[in-house]
Amino acid sequence: MAAVRGWAGLCGAITLTAMLAACSASPDAPDPRQTTAPTATSAALGDAPSPAPTTPAPPxxxxxxxxxxxxxxxxxxxxxxxxxxxxxxxxxxxxxxxxxxxxxxxxxxxxxxxxxxxxxxxxxxxxxxxxxxxxxxxxxxxxxxxxxxxxxxxxxxxxxxxxxxxxxxxxxxx
Structure with missing residues (x-):
């Protein structure tokens, strides 16, 4: 139950069914939370792509x-x-x-x-x-x-x- 509360705290928009599916997936299965474009939930969790690093100015x-x-x-x-x-x-x-x-x-x-x-x-x-x-x-x-x-x-x-x-x-x- 504590694991379910932790998941719910992190991903409030995810349903109990999705949490159970993610917990029961095999370790080699792709993460069901990952998408090709960040969603509002994944962006809020820090899964959004990082901006390209800036090139330092030449000396x-x-x-x-x-x-x-x-x-x-x-x-x-x-x-x-x-x-x-x-x-x-x-x-x-x-x-x-x-x-x-x-x-x-x-x-x-x-x-x-x-x-x-x-x-x-x-x-x-x-x-x-x-x-x-x-x-x-x-x-x-x-x-x-x-x-x-x-x-x-x-x-x-x-x-x-x-x-x-x-x-x-x-x-x-x-």
Missing amino acids: TEVGEASFVSPSGNIGCYLDKSGARCDIIRKDWQPPPAPADCDLDWGAGLSVSRTDEARFTCAGDTVLGGKDKLAYGKSLRAGDFTCSSDRKAMRCENTESGHGFTLSTGQYNLF
Whole structure:
């Protein structure tokens, strides 16, 4: 009886006969609720076809750019030789600093033409850019692209496939 109440709650317009037929159908039988066009009942249940995905806008080509995320928490610098982003507030810790790093360690990430993405060892910062890279937008300088998303900033060497994502909650080197 509980199963019948559940079906009735989800499909109030379906009759008891249709519910019993659906419950007694073999597992390989087609679902009797599916139609080629969504009905008012199936559309209300979320069975309507999804709209076609939108194609993201191509990145804006730049020679170099200094920018921040819309929140201002991440600042980046991008040019044809690489990409670097620094972060102010984060909920994670970088790995221990290497012995040869005598400057500030782990305040950001970078990727260059010849190296994999890595943590920065730097005495400067790329925070404080005046331009904001809006969510859903990307910039490209040569083989390097940085994209701003509500979840993270992503910068990548599109030729090598190396890059990183950076956010308050986590980082990822690839």
